[in-house]
Amino acid sequence: MPIPDEKVEEVRTAADLVEVAEDYVQLKQSGSRYMGLCPFHNEDTPSFSVDPDQNLYYCFGCQRGGDVFKFVQEIEGVGFLEGVRMLADRYGIVLPEEGADSEAANEREAILHALRFAARFFYRRLTQSDRGRPALDYLRERGFAPETIKQFGLGFAPDEWDALLTAAEEEQIDPEILEKAGLVIERDDGSGYYDRYRGRIIFPIFSHIGKVLAFAGRILDPDDGRDQPKYINSPETEVYHKKEVLYGLHQAKRSIRQSDEVLLVEGYTDVISLSQAGVENVVASSGTALTEQQVAVLDRYANRALLLYDADEAGERAAMRGLERVMEAGVGAYAVELPDGNDPDDYVQEHGGDAFAAYIEEHRQDLPSFAYQQARRQGDLKMPEDRVEVQREIIGSVARIPDPNLRREYVN
Incomplete structure (x- = not known):
C-alpha cells in the first residue's frame, strides 16, 4: 500500500545522508561538504560529494545525484517504497499498515x-x-x-x-x-x-x-x-530467514563495494579474524550451503566472489555447487583452497592479513580450473573418454552463465 506523505517526510527528516552513505563510502569532511570515492563507479580521486545541510549527494564523475531516498534506491537496487521502508527500519519509524497487516x-x-x-x-x-x-x-x-x-x-x-x-x-x-x-x-x-x-x-x-x-x-x-x-x-x-542472510555483510559491505569483490568463508570466527586483520570484504553463509537468495544479495554489492573451501571431498563438492550458483547469477566466481588444511581463522592468525590476501590472489581458480583439479585428484583424467566427460560437465556449468560474452570466454 502507498506510504502517507507525512510518513515519507518523517523518514526523510530522520535519515542523515552522511550517516547512511558512510555505510558504503568512507567520507572525509571538506569545507561544508563530505567527499569520498564514488560507490557507483570506479575512480582513484574522490568525486562523490554529500551536502549535509541539504541532505543531497552528487558525483562529479558520473553525474549521479539526489536525496537520501535516491541514494538508497541506487545503492541497494530497490524501488522508492522499499527504500523508504529500509530507512524507516533503520531509524525506528513504524510505517502504518492496514487491518491484519x-x-x-x-x-x-x-x-x-x-x-x-x-x-x-x-x-x-x-x-x-x-x-x-x-x-x-x-x-x-x-x-x-x-x-x-x-x-x-x-x-x-x-x-x-x-x-x-x-x-x-x-x-x-x-x-x-x-x-x-x-x-x-x-x-x-x-x-x-x-x-x-x-x-x-x-x-x-x-x-x-x-x-x-x-x-x-x-x-x-x-x-x-x-x-x-x-x-x-x-x-x-x-x-x-537463514537462507537470505549473510553473516558479516553489515560490517563488510563498504569494503565489498570498494573492491568489487566478496570473499565467502564458512565460520563466524573466520569472518571476524579476517576483518580484524584488514581483509574486510568477507562474509559467511552461516553454516549452510550457499543459497540462491544469498547469491542474489551478493550480486547487489560485487561482481566477483571468492569461495574458500575445506580441502576434503565434501568441501570440494560444496565449492563446486557454490561456483555454479554464483556464476548462474552472472557474478564472477573463483575457488581458493588454503594449504595444510588450515581454515581462514588459523591461517590469518599465523601469517597475517597481508599474507592471506596475497595467497588468495595467487591461488584463486575459476570453475574450469577447479573442476580439472578435482578430476585430477580423483584420477578421472587418465583416459580420453574421462577427459571428455569432465569437459562436458564444465561446458554444462558454463552454459548456465547468463552473459554470452563471459560464456564464450570460458568455452574458449
Missing part, C-alpha cells in the same frame, strides 16, 4: 526490539560482568581486540536457565515475544519458558542495514562433561 507489523517491531535488547544484554554480560570473564578471556586468547568485539557485538549468555528471560521481563518484554524471536523455549509442561542460550559465547547476526535478526551461540567449555552441540543457532522467525 498492522498487527503483523507491530509484532515484527516487538520481535526486533526484543532482539536488540538481547544483543545489549549479552554484550554487557561479556564485557561488564565477572561471570563473563572466562568468555572474554577466551576471545582475547583468540586474538580478538576490544574494538572487534564491539564491532561485531559479541556477547556471553550466562549459564543460567532464565537470565535473559528475567532481565527482559523487567523491561516489560513479553515472554511470548521472546519465544517468537527465538530467544527462549517453552517448557514441556507449559509452565513457562527458559533461555535458549546458556553458557555460550554469542554471535549476533545482523541484517545488511544493521538490525539484529538472530544469534549463534558457541559453547564456551566443550569439555565440561555435558553432551552439547558446539553451536546453537536461532530458529527461523518472522524476521530471520
Whole structure:
C-alpha cells in the first residue's frame, strides 16, 4: 500500500545522508561538504560529494545525484517504497499498515526490539560482568581486540536457565515475544519458558542495514562433561530467514563495494579474524550451503566472489555447487583452497592479513580450473573418454552463465 506523505517526510527528516552513505563510502569532511570515492563507479580521486545541510549527494564523475531516498534506491537496487521502508527500519519509524497487516507489523517491531535488547544484554554480560570473564578471556586468547568485539557485538549468555528471560521481563518484554524471536523455549509442561542460550559465547547476526535478526551461540567449555552441540543457532522467525542472510555483510559491505569483490568463508570466527586483520570484504553463509537468495544479495554489492573451501571431498563438492550458483547469477566466481588444511581463522592468525590476501590472489581458480583439479585428484583424467566427460560437465556449468560474452570466454 502507498506510504502517507507525512510518513515519507518523517523518514526523510530522520535519515542523515552522511550517516547512511558512510555505510558504503568512507567520507572525509571538506569545507561544508563530505567527499569520498564514488560507490557507483570506479575512480582513484574522490568525486562523490554529500551536502549535509541539504541532505543531497552528487558525483562529479558520473553525474549521479539526489536525496537520501535516491541514494538508497541506487545503492541497494530497490524501488522508492522499499527504500523508504529500509530507512524507516533503520531509524525506528513504524510505517502504518492496514487491518491484519498492522498487527503483523507491530509484532515484527516487538520481535526486533526484543532482539536488540538481547544483543545489549549479552554484550554487557561479556564485557561488564565477572561471570563473563572466562568468555572474554577466551576471545582475547583468540586474538580478538576490544574494538572487534564491539564491532561485531559479541556477547556471553550466562549459564543460567532464565537470565535473559528475567532481565527482559523487567523491561516489560513479553515472554511470548521472546519465544517468537527465538530467544527462549517453552517448557514441556507449559509452565513457562527458559533461555535458549546458556553458557555460550554469542554471535549476533545482523541484517545488511544493521538490525539484529538472530544469534549463534558457541559453547564456551566443550569439555565440561555435558553432551552439547558446539553451536546453537536461532530458529527461523518472522524476521530471520537463514537462507537470505549473510553473516558479516553489515560490517563488510563498504569494503565489498570498494573492491568489487566478496570473499565467502564458512565460520563466524573466520569472518571476524579476517576483518580484524584488514581483509574486510568477507562474509559467511552461516553454516549452510550457499543459497540462491544469498547469491542474489551478493550480486547487489560485487561482481566477483571468492569461495574458500575445506580441502576434503565434501568441501570440494560444496565449492563446486557454490561456483555454479554464483556464476548462474552472472557474478564472477573463483575457488581458493588454503594449504595444510588450515581454515581462514588459523591461517590469518599465523601469517597475517597481508599474507592471506596475497595467497588468495595467487591461488584463486575459476570453475574450469577447479573442476580439472578435482578430476585430477580423483584420477578421472587418465583416459580420453574421462577427459571428455569432465569437459562436458564444465561446458554444462558454463552454459548456465547468463552473459554470452563471459560464456564464450570460458568455452574458449
